[in-house]
Amino acid sequence: MTIVGILSINLKFVKNKRFMLVKVFHLFGEYVLFLKKVFSKPEKRKIYLKQTMIEMDKLGFLSIGIVTIISFFMGAVITLQTAYNIENPFLPSYLIGVGTRDSILLEFSSTVIGLILAGKVGSNIASEIGTMRVSEQIDALEIMGINSASYLVLPKIIATMLFNPFLTMLSMVVGIIGGWSVGVFTGVVSTQQYIDGIRYAFVPFYITYALIKMVFFAFIITTISSFYGYRVQGGSLEVGKASTNAVVMSSIFILLFNLLLTQLLLS
Amino acid sequence: MITINNISKSFDGRKVLSDISATFDKGKTNLIIGQSGSGKTVLLKCIVGLLEADEGEVYYNDILFNKLSFDKKKLIRQKMGMLFQGAALFDSMSVEKNVMFPLDMFTEMSKEEKLERANFCLQRVNIINANHLFPDEISGGMKKRVAIARAIALNPEFLFCDEPNSGLDPKTSVVIDHLIKDITEEYNITTLVNTHDMNSVMGIGDKVIFIYEGQKWWEGSRNDILDSDNKELNEFVFSSELTRKIKGL
Numbered sequence: 001m002t003i004v005g006i007l008s009i010n011l012k013f014v015k016n017k018r019f020m021l022v023k024v025f026h027l028f029g030e031y032v033l034f035l036k037k038v039f040s041k042p043e044k045r046k047i048y049l050k051q052t053m054i055e056m057d058k059l060g061f062l063s064i065g066i067v068t069i070i071s072f073f074m075g076a077v078i079t080l081q082t083a084y085n086i087e088n089p090f091l092p093s094y095l096i097g098v099g100t101r102d103s104i105l106l107e108f109s110s111t112v113i114g115l116i117l118a119g120k121v122g123s124n125i126a127s128e129i130g131t132m133r134v135s136e137q138i139d140a141l142e143i144m145g146i147n148s149a150s151y152l153v154l155p156k157i158i159a160t161m162l163f164n165p166f167l168t169m170l171s172m173v174v175g176i177i178g179g180w181s182v183g184v185f186t187g188v189v190s191t192q193q194y195i196d197g198i199r200y201a202f203v204p205f206y207i208t209y210a211l212i213k214m215v216f217f218a219f220i221i222t223t224i225s226s227f228y229g230y231r232v233q234g235g236s237l238e239v240g241k242a243s244t245n246a247v248v249m250s251s252i253f254i255l256l257f258n259l260l261l262t263q264l265l266l267s
Numbered sequence: 268m269i270t271i272n273n274i275s276k277s278f279d280g281r282k283v284l285s286d287i288s289a290t291f292d293k294g295k296t297n298l299i300i301g302q303s304g305s306g307k308t309v310l311l312k313c314i315v316g317l318l319e320a321d322e323g324e325v326y327y328n329d330i331l332f333n334k335l336s337f338d339k340k341k342l343i344r345q346k347m348g349m350l351f352q353g354a355a356l357f358d359s360m361s362v363e364k365n366v367m368f369p370l371d372m373f374t375e376m377s378k379e380e381k382l383e384r385a386n387f388c389l390q391r392v393n394i395i396n397a398n399h400l401f402p403d404e405i406s407g408g409m410k411k412r413v414a415i416a417r418a419i420a421l422n423p424e425f426l427f428c429d430e431p432n433s434g435l436d437p438k439t440s441v442v443i444d445h446l447i448k449d450i451t452e453e454y455n456i457t458t459l460v461n462t463h464d465m466n467s468v469m470g471i472g473d474k475v476i477f478i479y480e481g482q483k484w485w486e487g488s489r490n491d492i493l494d495s496d497n498k499e500l501n502e503f504v505f506s507s508e509l510t511r512k513i514k515g516l
Binding site for chain 1: 315316317337340343344345348349351353355356357358369371372373427
């Protein structure tokens with residue numbers, strides 16, 4: 001290959017990278033403008049309040065089942081793994097309770113549940129709004145003089161930011177119960193040792209930390225998923241793509257904010 | 268009355284609408300006709316503000332609509348009703364709730380008053396005993412009629428219909444056409460209908476605008492169409508063998 005050929009390929013690569021960067025900034029700009037539209041003054045507060053209640057039921061209450069099941073089993077697995085990792089006569093058994101508690105409070109009940117909700121709630125939101133877009137229901141709202149972004153998205157944001165912390169607390173309780181029941185059933189720890197571990201050197205701020213993280217994650221899941229759904233153009237194929245993108249991007253941003261918030265809140 | 272002046276619109280450098288001007292009168296059924304891809308839906312979307320025209324002006328009763336702020340546009344939009352190609356009923360709401368929705372959003376009526384108004388609008392479009400059904404439980408023609416009921420719930424000044432007969436059988440199409448015309452005259456609404464259905468054109472078109480390759484090619488009444496010697500219009504209107512024989516082409 002000639003030098004000119006190599007140079008032209010490199011130039012193309014740089015151009016493509018620059019183009020990608022422009023695209024990322026363009027997308028971010030669109031997201032910010034979308035949020036501006038979402039947070040404008042509601043047309044009728046009473047209707048928005050009613051919508052918020054409906055969304056709480058749809059996005060919150062209907063997630064209780066999956067959060068409970070996953071939390072129970074994750075708590076159980078964490079207990080067993082901790083037990084196998086500290087199999088040492090010099091280490092007291094109550095440390096199993098300590099390990100389970102801290103894993104659940106610090107990471108599992110907020111981040112892992114956040115990722116699970118990104119899959120369940122995020123795809124639901126993106127596909128619902130995306131379908132409304134392709135079937136012209138969003139245009140119908142706009143024609144009526146309704147701020148469609150605000151009407152469709154603001155109640156979802158409020159509902160998840162208020163309700164998801166309860167899911168986190170539920171996950172904490174169920175996870176610890178799961179750890180206890182399986183720990184006692186398999187004989188790796190006694191009830192007394194497990195409770196001692198749960199109470200040992202407890203830092204109440206860990207709960208606050210998890211709840212703060214979940215509020216951020218709820219905002220990320222709802223706004224990113226709504227954004228991808230709202231900008232769908234085309235048909236059912238694009239709705240599917242938007243749904244996938246919404247889950248992927250929400251998950252990435254959850255992990256990114258997990259890192260940032262951990263550094264900010266725990267350092 | 269709606270007036271548009273020199274409307275132009277391009278997508279990615281490709282001109283879709285070029286310099287279109289027209290006036291749509293109150294109490295009349297104004298039709299925008301043209302082949303698929305001629306730009307009539309884009310024109311309708313520019314008029315209602317779902318798309319921003321690159322150039323030109325849209326006036327609603329002397330108010331320059333397309334230069335208004337988002338909040339001021341909302342006030343004009345509350346006077347609009349629109350029937351979309353696929354009806355665009357809200358899936359999560361029953362027929363009754365769909366019609367009551369604009370009343371919920373923009374009026375302070377009591378629940379009984381809203382229900383009464385919704386029932387009146389539904390009866391006006393001949394929808395009876397379907398109040399609690401959901402959009403996926405009713406036929407295409409019924410969906411269109413419910414969408415018309417929703418569009419007239421707030422007594423609009425302007426009614427827009429994007430291909431109201433698409434996907435309907437000829438008999439139901441005629442019912443929808445006459446419903447649109449009757450409502451237009453009854454409530455003295457400025458109505459714009461986007462269509463390529465020649466039965467609609469000859470049945471209800473008080474004023475007809477023919478769009479060809481993004482330009483306004485011809486304008487007149489439905490009676491003028493029969494006498495027109497515009498080549499492109501004749502090719503579009505009298506495209507079938509039967510109509511060509513009638514016209515003597």
